[in-house]
Amino acid sequence: xxxxxxxxxxxIPSSISNLSKLEELYLDGNFLNGKVPQQIGNLxxxxxxxxxxxxxxxxxxxxxxxxxxxxYVDFAFNNLSGTLPVDICPHxxxxxxxxxxxxxxxxxxxxxxxxxxxxxxxxxxxxxxxNGAIPREIGNLELLERLYLGSNNLEGTxxxxxxxxxxxxxxxxxxxxxxxxxxxxxxxxxMLNYLWFSFNFLTGxxxxxxxxxxxxxxxxxxxxxxxxxxxxxxxxLSKLSAVVFGFNHLTGNLPSNICHQLPNLKILVVxxxxxxxxxxTSIGNCSKLTILSLASNQFTGSIPNSLGNLVLLERLYLxxxxxxxxxxxxxxxxxxxxxxxxxxxxxxxxxxxxNGALPISIGNLSTSLEKFTAGTSNIKGPIPSEIGNxxxxxxxxxxxxxxxxxxxxAIKDLxxxxxxxxxxxxxxGNLDNFCNMHRLAELYLSQNQISGTIPSCFGNMxxxxxxxxxxxxxxxTIPRGLWKLRDLLALDLASNSLNGSLPLEIGNMKxxxxxxxxxxxxxxxxxxxIGDLxxxxNLxxxxxxxxxxxxxxxxxxxxxxxxxLSNNSLSGSIPKSMEKLQYLQFLxxxxxxxxxxxxxxxxxxxxxSDSFVSNDALCCEDPKFxxxxxxxxxxxxxxxxxxxxxxxxxxxxSIAIVTVxxxxxxxxxxxxxxxxANWLPAVAQPKGRLSYDQLVQATSGYSDSNFLGSGSFGxxxxxxxxxxxxxAIKVFNLQLEGSIKSFxxxxxxxxxxxxRNLLKIINSCSTHDFKALVLEYMSNGNLEKWLYSHxxxxxxxxxxxxxxxxxxxxxxxxxxxxxxxxxxxDLKPSNVLIDQDMVAHVTDFGIAKFLGNKESFVLTKTLATxxxxxxxxxxxxxxxxxxxxxxxxxxxxxxxxxxRPSDEMFDGDLNLKSWVNESMPDAILQIIDTDLLKPTxxxxxxxxxxxxxxxxxxxxxxxxxxxxxxxxxxxVDTLQKIKQKYLECHGGK
Numbered sequence: 001x002x003x004x005x006x007x008x009x010x011x012i013p014s015s016i017s018n019l020s021k022l023e024e025l026y027l028d029g030n031f032l033n034g035k036v037p038q039q040i041g042n043l044x045x046x047x048x049x050x051x052x053x054x055x056x057x058x059x060x061x062x063x064x065x066x067x068x069x070x071x072y073v074d075f076a077f078n079n080l081s082g083t084l085p086v087d088i089c090p091h092x093x094x095x096x097x098x099x100x101x102x103x104x105x106x107x108x109x110x111x112x113x114x115x116x117x118x119x120x121x122x123x124x125x126x127x128x129x130x131n132g133a134i135p136r137e138i139g140n141l142e143l144l145e146r147l148y149l150g151s152n153n154l155e156g157t158x159x160x161x162x163x164x165x166x167x168x169x170x171x172x173x174x175x176x177x178x179x180x181x182x183x184x185x186x187x188x189x190x191m192l193n194y195l196w197f198s199f200n201f202l203t204g205x206x207x208x209x210x211x212x213x214x215x216x217x218x219x220x221x222x223x224x225x226x227x228x229x230x231x232x233x234x235x236x237l238s239k240l241s242a243v244v245f246g247f248n249h250l251t252g253n254l255p256s257n258i259c260h261q262l263p264n265l266k267i268l269v270v271x272x273x274x275x276x277x278x279x280x281t282s283i284g285n286c287s288k289l290t291i292l293s294l295a296s297n298q299f300t301g302s303i304p305n306s307l308g309n310l311v312l313l314e315r316l317y318l319x320x321x322x323x324x325x326x327x328x329x330x331x332x333x334x335x336x337x338x339x340x341x342x343x344x345x346x347x348x349x350x351x352x353x354x355n356g357a358l359p360i361s362i363g364n365l366s367t368s369l370e371k372f373t374a375g376t377s378n379i380k381g382p383i384p385s386e387i388g389n390x391x392x393x394x395x396x397x398x399x400x401x402x403x404x405x406x407x408x409x410a411i412k413d414l415x416x417x418x419x420x421x422x423x424x425x426x427x428x429g430n431l432d433n434f435c436n437m438h439r440l441a442e443l444y445l446s447q448n449q450i451s452g453t454i455p456s457c458f459g460n461m462x463x464x465x466x467x468x469x470x471x472x473x474x475x476x477t478i479p480r481g482l483w484k485l486r487d488l489l490a491l492d493l494a495s496n497s498l499n500g501s502l503p504l505e506i507g508n509m510k511x512x513x514x515x516x517x518x519x520x521x522x523x524x525x526x527x528x529x530i531g532d533l534x535x536x537x538n539l540x541x542x543x544x545x546x547x548x549x550x551x552x553x554x555x556x557x558x559x560x561x562x563x564x565l566s567n568n569s570l571s572g573s574i575p576k577s578m579e580k581l582q583y584l585q586f587l588x589x590x591x592x593x594x595x596x597x598x599x600x601x602x603x604x605x606x607x608x609s610d611s612f613v614s615n616d617a618l619c620c621e622d623p624k625f626x627x628x629x630x631x632x633x634x635x636x637x638x639x640x641x642x643x644x645x646x647x648x649x650x651x652x653x654s655i656a657i658v659t660v661x662x663x664x665x666x667x668x669x670x671x672x673x674x675x676x677a678n679w680l681p682a683v684a685q686p687k688g689r690l691s692y693d694q695l696v697q698a699t700s701g702y703s704d705s706n707f708l709g710s711g712s713f714g715x716x717x718x719x720x721x722x723x724x725x726x727x728a729i730k731v732f733n734l735q736l737e738g739s740i741k742s743f744x745x746x747x748x749x750x751x752x753x754x755x756r757n758l759l760k761i762i763n764s765c766s767t768h769d770f771k772a773l774v775l776e777y778m779s780n781g782n783l784e785k786w787l788y789s790h791x792x793x794x795x796x797x798x799x800x801x802x803x804x805x806x807x808x809x810x811x812x813x814x815x816x817x818x819x820x821x822x823x824x825x826d827l828k829p830s831n832v833l834i835d836q837d838m839v840a841h842v843t844d845f846g847i848a849k850f851l852g853n854k855e856s857f858v859l860t861k862t863l864a865t866x867x868x869x870x871x872x873x874x875x876x877x878x879x880x881x882x883x884x885x886x887x888x889x890x891x892x893x894x895x896x897x898x899x900r901p902s903d904e905m906f907d908g909d910l911n912l913k914s915w916v917n918e919s920m921p922d923a924i925l926q927i928i929d930t931d932l933l934k935p936t937x938x939x940x941x942x943x944x945x946x947x948x949x950x951x952x953x954x955x956x957x958x959x960x961x962x963x964x965x966x967x968x969x970x971x972v973d974t975l976q977k978i979k980q981k982y983l984e985c986h987g988g989k
Contacts, residue, residue, distance in 0.1 A: 530557075
């Protein structure tokens with residue numbers, strides 16, 4: 001019976017046992033769940049049992065292995081757990097040839113009784129949680145051809161008895177904790193094609209006997225602790241296509257005739273070892289080579305031009321050696337030879353003493369080239385303009401060299417470039433040529449001689465995430481448009497001659513992690529909106545001309561670890577709110593005009609006097625700060641009857657004058673605001689319209705005490721209406737480009753929406769110079785606060801699951817139940833608010849998009865927040881409901897790992913998505929929020945299984961192709977099933 005590749009769901013019926021004469025049962029590739037029924041063990045004629053690629057749980061019924069006719073059993077890619085029967089292969093299984101239990105959650109030791117299945121040809125237990133040693137008895141399976149034990153927790157050594165498996169063709173024990181040496185008996189496996197030892201703790205030398213494996217095609221043993229040299233006989237195995245020994249302690253040289261006997265070699269990886277000598281010129285004879293990695297060794301001599309003979313080469317890694325170029329030439333001639341490699345995608349030659357200039361032939365390298373690194377290589381001279389021919393370059397690093405001349409104008413032709421590092425050279429010119437590089441995400445130009453201004457066009461580079469321009473000759477003001485880059489993570493403009501002031505818009509850059517503007521000529525006050533940068537970790541405004549006080553809002557920058565405001569003209573007191581900065585490790589407020597008491601709580605206990613030296617009148621009770629003790633104010637002296645008369649006369653008169661002028665000013669402002677008032681009729685009005693002055697009264701004049709935070713286009717304040725209701729009042733900053741459009745979009749998006757998990761508009765006010773929305777007040781703040789203010793807030797597994805179900809319900813409503821489908825476009829934890837009952841509400845529709853009739857996508861130039869944005873949205877501006885699904889998947893990972901997509905641990909190719917993917921399913925406990933689940937707690941296994949299902953759903957939401965992502969209806973349904981499973985297993989704890 002073959003019912004594979006359908007969409008069957010539910011349980012496997014126990015009535016299946018009625019098919020007593022059934023010989024073949026194929027139910028693979030469905031959505032079957034529940035346990036494998038014991039009744040399958042009654043199918044006494046069964047030969048082939050295939051239940052792979054389902055969602056089955058529980059243990060494998062032991063009576064299945066009592067079916068004497070059974071030849072193949074396949075339970076791979078399920079969620080099965082439990083141990084294997086100790087007597088898994090009793091004598092009455094004479095026909096069993098294949099067992100595949102891979103990609104499950106089975107644990108315990110591998111039963112030695114497997115050796116009694118004497119006809120076994122395939123045994124696959126990979127990607128489970130098996131522990132203990134590899135049973136020596138496996139050596140009795142003389143007919144075994146494929147043995148897969150990788151990705152488990154196996155320990156001990158490789159048993160010598162493995163050498164008895166003379167028919168073995170594929171052997172995988174990678175990703176375990178195997179110790180000891182590779183037994184020489186491995187040389188007896190003369191039928192072996194595939195040998196994989198990677199990611200273990202193997203020691204000792206590579207046995208010479210491996211040279212006997214003349215049918216070997218793939219040999220991988222990276223990430224071990226092997227030493228000695230690579231046996232020269234390995235390079236005589238003519239069928240080898242891949243040799244991988246990276247990340248070991250190997251020594252010796254590569255043989256001079258390395259490729260004379262390797263006509264099929266495609267991959268040679270020996271990086272991160274201690275191999276020395278020269279790169280043999282004969283390596284050019286490996287004509288099929290596609291990947292060559294010799295990085296991080298001790299190779300010397302010049303890079304051979306024979307590399308140009310490798311016409312199929314795609315990736316070349318030579319970085320971090322002692323390689324040179326041809327000493328008879330002033331240029332790097334080997335680059336010219338590599339122009340023959342028309343498929344080359346990656347060229348890494350950094351950290352070598354190359355000592356030459358880049359040839360103009362660099363422009364003739366493969367048009368497929370995506371990555372070129374040659375930093376710290378003593379490269380001299382100019383950057384050839386021909387580099388502009390390499391139109392598919394994504395990354396260039398030429399940092400820490402001796403490059404001179406002007407940055408070529410042709411750099412603007414590299415329209416696919418995402419990262420450019422030219423720091424620490426002697427390059428000159430200006431920044432104008434970068435204006436149209438709209439995909440550029442990281443630009444490192446520090447420590448050069450670049451002059452002129454920062455062009456205003458930089459404000460249009462919405463893909464920019466990191467901008468480093470320190471130690472150059474830049475002048476003038478910072479363009480206002482730069483502060484519109486809401487997804488910028490790092491901005492380093494230190495040590496230039498920039499002037500002007502910091503604008504209020506700095507508070508819009510919510511994703512910012514680092515700001516360094518020290519050693520410039522910046523003046524004016526520090527805007528209080530800087531406190532909105534709650535992800536900011538490093539802030540330096542030292543050595544400028546700043547005045548005014550340190551804003552109290554500094555206490556809101558909860559992620560701050562380093563703060564330097566020294567050498568300015570700041571006055572006033574040090575805000576006591578800064579005691580809340582629990583991660584602050586470095587503080588320098590020296591050489592200012594600060595007064596008053598130094599705070600004593602929080603991290604201030606760990607600072608020294610160096611943080612406060614040379615101020616006007618600081619004081620403190622702690623003598624370590626080397627400032628006077630604070631004095632309490634003395635009572636005023638009695639000054640006689642005349643003084644009392646003056647006070648009794650002057651004070652009431654002053655109050656009367658101030659009152660008259662205040663009333664006159666308020667009346668004038670009221671008339672101006674209400675003259676042009678235009679209340680939007682589509683928004684539901686409360687009983688009795690609110691005037692502008694009522695909003696002012698509700699927020700106490702928009703006081704700092706009522707300030708809740710800043711959104712993309714304005715500020716939000718807490719307010720109390722005259723009827724006692726608490727509300728949130730979002731006031732739009734009309735100075736920001738796009739704020740009016742954002743106001744209109746929010747009104748249009750929310751005016752007709754009625755859903756439990758969407759934030760409701762209570763009222764709205766719009767005039768020519770004032771626009772505000774009156775919203776529901778959420779007493780528990782946003783989801784971001786609950787995730788990252790961890791000393792005061794904590795969410796359980798069930799609470800996080802409920803919140804994400806609320807968000808999914810809101811998106812399902814927006815995508816599938818509205819007259820016009822609505823795409824939120826900026827889904828992230830800060831846009832999810834929590835009410836007093838811990839119900840989640842999606843908010844901030846300022847950049848939402850509407851789909852018209854029969855439209856499946858729209859185009860936009862407005863980008864959302866880095867890390868949450870779907871690939872097609874960020875690269876092409878294509879927005880569809882699938883973009884929200886992608887953002888939801890990223891947020892689902894964030895909520896259960898408590899790792900922001902912008903976390904500093906994510907660098908290069910590693911991001912939140914790949915980190916979760918690489919950890920599934922074996923290492924899921926290493927990525928889950930450490931406070932969420934402990935191995936010692938009750939129902940640990942069941943909870944871990946539910947978390948695994950959640951992460952699996954998250955990964956299903958984030959494929960590169962939008963067509964592969966599920967709808968929000970499927971997401972909601974899946975989450976509800978996971979929640980039900982969670983509650984059934986352990987009562988919702």
